[in-house]
Every structure is written in C-alpha cells, then in structure tokens.
C-alpha cells in the first residue's frame with residue numbers, strides 16, 4: 001500500500017515578482033484528515049490549484065498516490081482518484097440534484113455527458129448514495145436552483161463523492177454556510193470512510209480542529225508549521241501570525257473558543 005496520498009516537493013508558484021507559493025513541501029498521508037490554514041493571501045488557494053492541477057508550478061513536483069503528476073492536467077489527476085469540490089458554476093440550476101450528480105460523475109469518468117436520457121442503474125444508485133451521504137437524498141428530484149447556498153455546497157460535496165475519489169480536496173467548503181450547514185458538513189466529512197484521504201483548506205478553525213488530524217500552516221507562501229492539531233494550536237508562531245493580521249484576529253478568536261472547550 002502507498003503510504004502517502006499526496007507529496008509536494010519544493011513546489012513554488014511565481015506570478016512576476018509575486019511568490020504565491022514558495023518552496024512548499026507537504027506530505028498528506030493516506031487516510032489523513034489534513035487541513036491547510038493560513039491568513040489571507042498566504043497562498044492556500046494557489047496551493048490547492050497546484051494540487052488539483054488547474055495551474056502548473058514554476059518549480060517543484062507533485063506526487064499523487066505514488067505517481068508523479070506534475071505535468072498532468074486536472075482531468076488526468078481526477079481520473080487517478082483526485083476529486084475536488086466543484087465550483088458553484090458547475091451546478092446546473094435547471095437540473096435536479098440527481099441529474100447534477102449523475103452528470104458530474106459521468107464527466108469525471110470521461111464518459112460523454114448526457115443531460116437527458118437513461119442512466120445505468122449502478123450510476124443512479126451511486127449518485128443516490130452520494131446524495132444520501134450529504135443529507136440531500138430526499139431532495140433528489142428538486143431543481144438545484146432551489147437550494148440554499150449551504151445546500152448547494154453540500155451538493156458539490158455529493159458531486160465529488162459520486163466519482164468515488166481516493167483523495168478529496170476542499171477549498172474553504174464552509175464559506176457562506178450557516179452554523180447548521182457547517183455542522184452538517186463537519187458530520188458528512190467526519191463520516192467518510194477512512195480510505196478516502198481528505199485535504200481541506202479552511203478558514204474556520206472550529207471546523208479545522210474538529211476534523212483534522214494534521215494541520216499545515218502557510219504564511220506568505222511558505223510552510224511555517226506542520227503537525228498534529230494540538231501542537232499547532234499551542235504554537236506561539238502560529239498565534240502571532242494570526243494575531244498579526246486583520247482577519248487573523250477573527251481566526252485567533254475562533255481558536256480561543258476551540259481551546260476553551
């Protein structure tokens with residue numbers, strides 16, 4: 001068995017004089033619930049895109065499930081078991097939830113998309129199972145356009161799950177969710193089978209410290225801390241960085257709430 005789901009080795013991304021991601025090394029072990037945190041502009045979304053394969057690094061390598069995928073496209077990485085929550089624009093409001101999940105799964109499997117027509121029974125069952133996992137099965141035949149913001153994000157999770165990924169990436173999944181929706185999301189991710197590795201980029205430290213068994217902290221494009229959640233929470237350097245930035249104050253506040261439990 002491959003020990004590490006993802007390995008980044010000396011990954012950098014430069015935009016002119018801006019170094020968005022600066023020589024990052026990151027190891028995500030198989031079955032981990034790994035979180036990447038960091039203040040605004042730390043390079044989190046850029047790192048996410050480098051892992052997903054939507055952008056290419058200026059230097060460094062990406063290994064997915066033991067294979068060097070540095071030069072592979074996002075679609076090629078998807079076919080090797082990497083899934084990310086879809087952007088909102090990929091949910092079709094005029095289609096039902098079930099149709100959205102079926103279409104997403106078919107596109108990711110590299111089969112021609114069919115908006116209308118018959119779907120194989122196993123595909124329908126897999127799609128229904130994905131909707132059930134996120135708590136949306138009872139709304140399978142509702143149009144996606146009628147969902148609340150949070151429900152729509154849950155649908156995106158179902159879209160990702162429907163391809164039965166080995167590695168699942170989330171970029172700020174709870175952004176814009178209500179407290180109840182966030183709680184539901186935490187429950188959904190917490191209940192995923194351990195053979196799915198989860199990498200989550202998240203602002204809400206409550207979510208991070210509930211879900212993650214490993215935390216990497218980015219600051220100005222570089223890794224400044226990496227370790228078990230308790231060590232990260234206790235790290236003075238991490239606290240300084242959060243306290244030292246405007247949004248950091250909010251994050252540190254969340255952190256304090258977590259710590260006081």
Ligand SMILES: Nc1ncnc2c1ncn2[C@@H]1O[C@H](COP(=O)(O)OP(=O)(O)OP(=O)(O)O)[C@@H](O)[C@H]1O
Nearest residue numbers: 015018019020038039040041042043044045046047
């Ligand atoms: N396409 C781009 N062109 C130029 N600079 C970019 C580009 N993408 C990101 N950057 C810069 O790289 C840095 C890291 O940005 P990134 O969006 O990855 O940070 P982030 O940690 O996701 O921030 P946030 O918490 O605000 O989402 C920022 O200084 C940003 O302005």
Ligand SMILES: [Mg+2]
Nearest residue numbers: 041044045046
């Ligand atoms: Mg971002």
